[in-house]
Every structure is written in structure tokens, then in C-alpha cells.
Amino acid sequence: xxxxKKVSGRxxxxxxxxMVGWIVGFTDGEGCFSVxxxxxxxxxxxxxxxxxxxxxxxxxxxxxxKMIKKHFKCGxxxxxxxxxxxxxxxxxxxxxxxxxxxxxxxxxxESNNLRSAKIxxxxxxxxxxxxxxxxxxxxxxxxxxxxxxxxxxxL
Amino acid sequence: xxxxKKVSGRxxxxxxxxMVGWIVGFTDGEGCFSVxxxxxxxxxxxxxxxxxxxxxxxxxxxxxxKMIKKHFKCGxxxxxxxxxxxxxxxxxxxxxxxxxxxxxxxxxxESNNLRSAKIxxxxxxxxxxxxxxxxxxxxxxxxxxxxxxxxxxxL
Numbered sequence: 559x560x561x562x563k564k565v566s567g568r569x570x571x572x573x574x575x576x577m578v579g580w581i582v583g584f585t586d587g588e589g590c591f592s593v594x595x596x597x598x599x600x601x602x603x604x605x606x607x608x609x610x611x612x613x614x615x616x617x618x619x620x621x622x623x624k625m626i627k628k629h630f631k632c633g634x635x636x637x638x639x640x641x642x643x644x645x646x647x648x649x650x651x652x653x654x655x656x657x658x659x660x661x662x663x664x665x666x667x668e669s670n671n672l673r674s675a676k677i678x679x680x681x682x683x684x685x686x687x688x689x690x691x692x693x694x695x696x697x698x699x700x701x702x703x704x705x706x707x708x709x710x711x712x713l
Numbered sequence: 714x715x716x717x718k719k720v721s722g723r724x725x726x727x728x729x730x731x732m733v734g735w736i737v738g739f740t741d742g743e744g745c746f747s748v749x750x751x752x753x754x755x756x757x758x759x760x761x762x763x764x765x766x767x768x769x770x771x772x773x774x775x776x777x778x779k780m781i782k783k784h785f786k787c788g789x790x791x792x793x794x795x796x797x798x799x800x801x802x803x804x805x806x807x808x809x810x811x812x813x814x815x816x817x818x819x820x821x822x823e824s825n826n827l828r829s830a831k832i833x834x835x836x837x838x839x840x841x842x843x844x845x846x847x848x849x850x851x852x853x854x855x856x857x858x859x860x861x862x863x864x865x866x867x868l
Contacts, residue, residue, distance in 0.1 A: 572730055575727055575730035575731050575734065576730050576731075576733060576734035576737070576825065577734060578731060578734060579730065579731035579732060579733060579734020579735040579736075579737070579738065580734040580735065580737050580738035580741070580828060581734075581738060582731070582734070582735050582738060583734065583735035583736060583737060583738025583739035583740070583741070583742065584738035584739070584741050584742045584828075584829075585738070585742075586735070586738070586739050586742065586743075586774070586777060587738065587739045587740075587741065587742015587743035587744075588741075588742035588743075589742075615829065616830070618829075618830030619741070619829035619830045619831075621828070621829075622741060622828050622829040625828060670731065673735060673739075673776070673777050673780060674739075674770065674773075674774035674776075674777040675771070675773030675774040676774075
């Protein structure tokens with residue numbers, strides 16, 4: 559029994575590493591670390607900074623998004639219904655909660671490096687989220703600083 | 714020394730599993746298993762069946778394609794120069810050699826399942842490559858059979 563438990567534990571560990579690698583690869587391919595800035599009258603300075611981790615897929619691959627959501631234990635899957643000539647709806651796995659981004663998404667990609675040019679987007683994204691966690695976006699100086707960081711061609 | 718070798722071996726194994734997972738994830742996101750049919754006067758029946766495994770990336774992520782090529786130890790990276798209004802050239806990692814597809818690409822994705830809807834493309838692709846390895850595409854019946862298999866919406 560002990561031996562079979564050991565094998566099973568090793569199998570789980572191997573599957574976990576493959577899954578971690580898969581999430582990084584899928585994010586390199588289909589993921590997006592975005593920082594948007596919206597006008598929002600309810601905030602102090604009239605603007606809202608909106609960092610978001612998103613992975614988009616067609617309906618046929620909804621299961622792939624569900625696997626990612628299950629792994630991160632946060633975020634939501636939204637549907638983008640299509641009424642144009644496309645044949646399938648789009649689904650978006652989104653993590654928007656700033657604490658989920660700080661505590662779950664960012665540490666994951668810090669431990670498991672992206673291997674495409676998206677690593678640069680991630681670094682910018684991570685800096686913005688950390689500034690927001692420190693509430694710097696609520697001051698005029700901090701807000702300008704974030705705009706400057708986020709205003710790159712690759713975000 | 715033995716101990717450090719053990720740790721190093723385990724680290725390599727972990728990195729290998731992460732890399733395997735990453736290639737599967739990146740392929741789920743950006744890869745393509747395609748079967749094209751061309752007119753080609755030099756072949757017996759005037760047609761050529763052309764299975765190809767392709768991963769495409771912009772210039773900024775050329776390194777990601779080099780990693781995949783290094784892993785599979787086959788295939789080539791081609792450049793699609795862009796003269797339109799896009800700002801970067803596209804690169805395509807392609808495996809076209811039928812024996813490389815049979816001996817390297819297909820066994821890899823058989824051992825490490827795709828997790829998106831591309832698994833269906835892969836299954837069709839794999840059937841076509843196996844038929845071609847058995848030279849069935851050189852008979853009229855086999856050629857028609859391959860056309861029927863490959864003529865799916867998702868390829």
C-alpha cells in the first residue's frame with residue numbers, strides 16, 4: 559500500500575508540474591495581462607485603473623478555461639455572445655479582484671516564468687498591481703506613475 | 714556530491730515536465746495541425762497531401778519557437794516577412810517531414826494530451842500521417858479516404 563501511495567503521489571506531482579507548465583504555455587499563447595483606464599465618476603479623481611488577467615477561448619475549448627479557473631481557485635468565466643457571422647461564442651476567463659491578482663495570479667507567474675514576449679506585459683502588470691495594493695493609485699502622483707508604467711506599446 | 718546530483722536530477726526532471734506541459738499549452742493556444750491538399754503535377758495522381766505541424770509567433774517571441782524546435786530536435790523556423798501595416802514579422806515553426814511527424818511530434822502529443830478542442834484536430838492529423846506512412850495516399854482509394862478524414866470543419 560505504501561508503495562502504491564508513493565507512486566500515486568509521484569504521479570500527482572508529475573501531473574501538477576505538467577498542468578503548471580500547460581497553464582504557462584496556454585497563457586503565453588492565449589493569455590493577456592491588461593491594464594485599462596476608464597472614466598468613472600464614482601472614484602475620487604474621476605478615473606479607474608482596471609488590471610485584469612484574461613484568457614479567451616472559443617466555446618469548443620471552454621473546458622480548458624474551466625481547468626485554469628479550477629487551478630487558480632479564483633476568477634470567473636464570462637461569455638461573449640456572438641451575433642455576427644462567427645459560428646461559436648467566445649468565453650473569457652477573467653481575474654479582476656486585486657487581491658486574487660496579488661496573492662494567486664502574480665506569484666504563480668513569478669514562480670513559473672512565461673517564455674514568450676508576454677513576460678514583459680506581465681512585469682508591467684505586476685508593478686501596477688503592487689502599486690494599487692499600496693493604494694498609490696489614489697494619489698495624483700501615484701495615478702500618473704501608474705499611467706506612465708502602463709502606457710507601453712505592449713500592454 | 715551524490716546528494717547534489719540527486720537534487721540536480723530532480724530539478725532537471727521538474728523542468729522537463731514543466732517544459733512538456735508548456736509545449737502542450739502553447740500548442741493548445743498557438744499551434745496548428747494542418748492537412749493541406751495541393752495540385753502537384755510531379756505526383757502520380759496530380760495531387761499532394763501535405764500534413765504540417767505549425768506554431769506561429771511574432772518576432773518578439775521568436776525565442777519561444779526556438780525552445781520548441783530544440784525540444785523536438787526537428788523542423789525549421791521560417792520567417793513570414795510583413796510589408797503591410799503590421800509592425801513585426803511573423804515566424805513559423807514547421808515540422809513537415811513525415812517521419813519526424815510520425816516519430817517525434819505524434820508520440821509527444823499522444824503521451825501528453827492537448828486540453829483544448831485542438832485534440833480533435835490532432836486525432837485527424839495523426840490518422841492521416843499514419844495512412845501516409847503506410848503509403849495509402851498513393852492509391853486512389855487511400856487518397857479519397859484521406860480527403861474524407863481531413864475534410865472536417867475543424868482542420
